[in-house]
Amino acid sequence: MGSRTLSEFEYLKPMSIDKAISLLRKYGDKAKVLAGGSDLFINIKLRRIRPEYLVDITGITELKGIIFNGKELRIGAATLLSEIADSQLIREKYVTLFEAVAEMATTQVRNIATIGGNICNASPAADTVPPLIVLEAKAEIAGQSGVRAVLLEEFFTGPGQTALKAGDILTAISIPAPVQHRGTSFIKIGRTVRDLATLNVAVALKTDNSTCQDVKIALGAVAPPPIRAKKTEAILKKEGINQNTIAKAAKAVTEEIHPITDIRATSDYRKDVAAVITKRAILKAYERSKKSGG
């Protein structure tokens, strides 16, 4: 009931993906992946879990790095949030991800926490997820049976649950190259500046004047995994971007989401606020799409 010490475990630090996978297979349920530890150690302190082996993956070079090869951006799963926030490319061309990461948690936590950790912890309120969904990101997974890629939208199977099987690790996130006239945005509502999201929304919008060529809207903390508001998207795709359609979209979003009441907010509050921040996020993305995109 509130310990100051961690339960006992062995600490292992493999230097390759293969070694990491074999350790995870060997120890099965008794092992947990350690990246930054900002979620893991809290769970251990609260005695929700008592892993006997921690497999520290932060020494594996293939899991780090932000590399753009012209066709796609690859972010290693063990890349620190602070490294993502410091990336000029992400700040300019993938603004929704930048906005989410730059203000996540605290300066200190961003220096240890990883994007892979935030994704694999699979909280419905994860801040990196809605932006990655609207950027059409894929999760690259390595495991016993080799490597595979899963659309991030399909990566979450429930609160705290992912498509990772026993012995799998997330190795990287890959995001398609930036698109002309696409503007993106991210808005988060939290009780304080460093809190978990009560609600968050990411929008990616490709326009040609006021026709909406493509739009993706993803919301977090409104359903077990972060969701895409597809019906709302359809309205904008069909009817374009103007005061009326944005108002319609804001209303439609409240009908697409099924938020719960928990210690952070009531379901009603989340629905009301979802309408407000979705509207603002669409407007922001629209402004950006009209300029240089980002």
Next chain:
Amino acid sequence: MTQEFEYIGKSIPRLESVPKVTGAIKFLDDMTLPGMLYGKFLRSPYPHARVISIDTSKAESLPGVKLVLTPRDIINMLGKMPAIEQNLYPLTEKARYVGDEVAAVAAVDEETAEKAIDLIDVQYEELPAVLDPEEAMKPGAPQIHEEAKSNIVDQKRLRAGNIEDGFKEADYIFEDRFQVSKPAHVCLETHGSLSSYDTLTGKLTHWASTQIPYFLCLGLSEALNIPASKVRVINAEAGCGGGFGSRASALPYDYCSAIMSIKLGKPVKMVLSREEEFMATSTRHPMIRESKIGLRKDGTIVAYKEKVILDTGAYGTWVSWVAALTLSTAPGPYKIPNIWIDAYSVYTNTSVSGAFRGFGNPQASFVRESLLDIAAKGMGIDPVEIRLRNIIKTEDLPYTTSTDSLCGVAVLRNALIR
């Protein structure tokens, strides 16, 4: 005067600022003594439960564990508990809130102590719990302290003039029901103490980060039946890492670190985790106030009536004083001829409410000022203006209020105008 002074009128850095900014100054948890042991509590997971049995055998046989204490082990050591902590026991066989201390452990290090806590087996009989003070006041509610007549631990009243005449004279009456929440102090330093008992001399030295070293000394002396001349309480070198009222009581860890040190003849340190802080240290008194204000056409207040329910939680720390202050500050700086306030302090199976800066005043003032705003709005009077019409002015001083308080200061009027 144009004379230049060396110290007067100057900003002089505080002496302790330098060791604080270098990290050299010692807070309670920074202290170690030779042979020191670490103590931890086992806490009830239930809001209301009787302890049927405690099996300490596994904890006792864990290497590094020096002592496991249950309520039975200490009952003969306890003398008189201080009045401000009505019924706050170091260890209890009846848990009255989630976090109530049921057993304690002393071990060679913190990790072992925490492991040992997990190895203690407690059988509880869960009892119906009452979390709402209005429910707790009703006859037939679960009785939280069996020795008390009911869950109403204290009743106070404030009277002035004639309240019925007052409301009859009122041209406008406004009323509402207000609830004030239960904020925690959240001092950055968590609570704790370090006791060192010298078996040869019978002297107890007790370090704590405390706001009340003298009370604590007397409290330990009375509770543990040690002459006060043999109890020495020393505040940690750095003082408190935040107090705000939370360290204005002797708390279970004070008694238990002392008891364990007495039994072992070794220094014992107990420090709480942040979760324990939220669970098991005090908060401000939440209150329910049904308040009614009567005003004349000209905006002057003629009557003020309240029914106040203080939720004191599982134990009554400071409750009588907070109740008294929440009554005496209720009329505020205004001239109110007719007053009728009843305050009921009630036990509930929630964490303890205690001293928290303001001590009953914030709750009283929040409600009174909110009601005055409601009145101003309802009467179409500017909210500053309505206060100026009621406030005790400088030229009235010294002013004896309707409740016989002597007012010596009236700076508020100028502050309002500014």
Next chain:
Amino acid sequence: MNEVKSLGAKELNKEIELNVNGEKHSLSVAPNKTLLSVLRSQLGLTGTKYGCGAGECGACTVLVDGKPIPSCLTLAVAVKGKRITTIEGLSQNGNLHPIQEEFVKSMAIQCGYCTPGFVLITKALLDQNPNPTDEEIKQYIKGNICRCTGYVKIVEAINAAAKRLRKTREVKI
């Protein structure tokens, strides 16, 4: 310090070298010990504090290779070989660091429990951004909580320190 063997467990300790404030320490450390607990218990450096154990209050802030991290969420074994700076490492030759002096002068210290964390986060901020705006300061230090001062004096101290360091163009420690 005591090594704890749990019921029937094997010897888990690792022999590591920690570089703290320029000094190398050879230590035997259990894997489950946080950097915070090793600094405080095994090295006696109690300036770094426990505030929440969850990386939210900043009281445990230390610099690792110049970057501020929450030492309560960092394993000691994971930072072997890295350059660790605690509050004790900031003053040089018995002289306060300018940041420390400005905190004292600005009266930015009340109980003092949060102070080591704030001083170190300020060091990290000004090393990275010698001329921060108030907004940049507040964003950067938002991971440090103070329950006593209300932050106004702390931001004043940081501004004063920034101004002073820009004048002297101090070299990064």
